[in-house]
Amino acid sequence: xxxxxxxxxxxxxxxxxxxxxxxxxxxxxxxxxxxxxxxxxxxxxxxxxxxxxxxxxxxxxxxxxxxxxxxxxxxxxxxxxxxxxxxxxxxxxxxxxxxxxxxxxxxxxxxxxxxxxxxxxxxxxxxxxxxxxxxxxxxxxxxxxxxxxxxxxxxxx
Amino acid sequence: xxxxxxxxxxxxxxxxxxxxxxxxxxxxxxxxxxxxxxxxxxxxxxxxxxxxxxxxxxxxxxxxxxxxxxxxxxxxxxxxxxxxxxxxxxxxxxxxxxxxxxxxxxxxxxxxxxxxxxxxxxxxxxxxxxxxxxxxxxxxxxxxxxxxxxxxxxxxxxxxxxxxxxxxxxxxxxxxxxxxxxxxx
Ligand SMILES: [Zn+2]
Numbered sequence: 001x002x003x004x005x006x007x008x009x010x011x012x013x014x015x016x017x018x019x020x021x022x023x024x025x026x027x028x029x030x031x032x033x034x035x036x037x038x039x040x041x042x043x044x045x046x047x048x049x050x051x052x053x054x055x056x057x058x059x060x061x062x063x064x065x066x067x068x069x070x071x072x073x074x075x076x077x078x079x080x081x082x083x084x085x086x087x088x089x090x091x092x093x094x095x096x097x098x099x100x101x102x103x104x105x106x107x108x109x110x111x112x113x114x115x116x117x118x119x120x121x122x123x124x125x126x127x128x129x130x131x132x133x134x135x136x137x138x139x140x141x142x143x144x145x146x147x148x149x150x151x152x153x154x155x156x157x
Numbered sequence: 158x159x160x161x162x163x164x165x166x167x168x169x170x171x172x173x174x175x176x177x178x179x180x181x182x183x184x185x186x187x188x189x190x191x192x193x194x195x196x197x198x199x200x201x202x203x204x205x206x207x208x209x210x211x212x213x214x215x216x217x218x219x220x221x222x223x224x225x226x227x228x229x230x231x232x233x234x235x236x237x238x239x240x241x242x243x244x245x246x247x248x249x250x251x252x253x254x255x256x257x258x259x260x261x262x263x264x265x266x267x268x269x270x271x272x273x274x275x276x277x278x279x280x281x282x283x284x285x286x287x288x289x290x291x292x293x294x295x296x297x298x299x300x301x302x303x304x305x306x307x308x309x310x311x312x313x314x315x316x317x318x319x320x321x322x323x324x325x326x327x328x329x330x331x332x333x334x335x336x337x338x339x340x341x342x
Contacts, residue, residue: 011327040334040341047283047341048302048330054195056187057205064183064209065176068216 003029006034014041081151091146098139105132164228171219174183179219179265183212186232193233196299197240199272199288211239226313233306233314244292279340286336292328 006027012018020028028034167185170178183287195204214235222231286294293315300306312322334341 011330012323014330017323036342038335040338043279043341044330044334044337045281047279048298048333050280051196051283051302052280053188053303054192054204056191056208060187060191060205060208061180061183063205064187064212065180067209068179068213071213116267 003031003034006031007037010034010037010041013038014045043061084150087146087150091143091150094139094142094146096135098143101135101139102132105135158253161227165224168219168224168228169221171216172222182215182228186229187212189229189306190232190236192303193236193296193299194240196287197236197292197295198243203243207243209323211235214239227310229315230310233300233311234316237315238291240296241292275340279337282337282340283333286333289336290329290332294332295327297322297326298329298333 002023006024009018009020009024013020013024028038167178167182171182187208191204191208192248194207194211195201198204198207211232215232218231222228287298290298297311300311301308308319308322312319315322317325
């Protein structure tokens with residue numbers, strides 16, 4: 001019965017957290033079973049303390065820093081691609097905007113314009129398109145600016 | 158591990174993107190991290206990769222590291238995560254070293270065995286017995302017997318009460334004693 005109690009304390013006695021006193025000390029002195037357990041706990045303690053400490057291999061720091069730099073370079077490349085994609089989206093939006101503006105200006109797409117051509121209304125088409133010329137010019141300038149920024153960003157990186 | 162003021166300065170420099178500061182951090186903690194991992198993982202050949210993984214995580218996490226905890230405590234937590242995740246890999250989880258298989262070999266009678274050989278044998282058996290403990294117990298045993306790792310820091314890192322850490326450690330040692338019954342006599 002008391003053996004159970006004593007055995008529970010064996011590890012803390014062995015690692016020096018607890019000093020056996022009174023009943024416990026008396027039991028350990030008289031019970032060969034518990035005394036043997038304490039003995040083996042002490043031996044285990046010694047063995048655990050004597051375990052060789054593995055050391056980081058030579059050039060561990062240098063290798064880790066190389067991996068880190070490579071990772072960072074890769075994430076920068078990824079940012080690059082992201083930036084290009086974002087610019088692409090902007091350019092697409094500009095083109096889309098031009099198309100919408102053309103429609104709003106009444107030059108209702110080439111599809112409808114073709115009907116006019118078929119009906120011999122070329123002059124009428126030109127007349128209708130004329131007020132939209134500044135819009136064309138503006139849209140072209142916007143597109144050129146977007147492409148310009150793209151080219152500049154590519155060159156910088 | 159080293160003085161808190163210097164530690165805070167080092168962390169601050171790392172956070173500002175000072176590569177030299179991070180290199181210093183790696184240099185300071187590499188042996189501790191490597192020892193903890195090499196003693197904890199089953200597959201020792203992966204120890205370097207995992208230790209590097211720990212430092213990459215530290216680097217990634219530095220912007221979010223608040224100075225409330227000690228740097229070392231935070232590092233133990235990352236080591237614990239890396240070890241446990243590594244343990245969760247199915248290929249490794251099934252790898253257990255069997256002591257019993259090796260015990261069937263011819264045994265020397267204690268009187269015929271000299272002390273040096275017994276120590277050597279115990280060391281070998283001890284590593285195999287430790288390998289049979291669950292990953293968290295291996296980490297506790299590894300850390301407790303490394304210089305500079307305090308119980309309190311471990312408890313904080315693992316998010317466990319101090320008493321639980323001690324109980325788990327005692328239980329692990331009881332298990333080791335059972336596994337090494339013959340060798341410890
Ligand atoms: Zn007893």
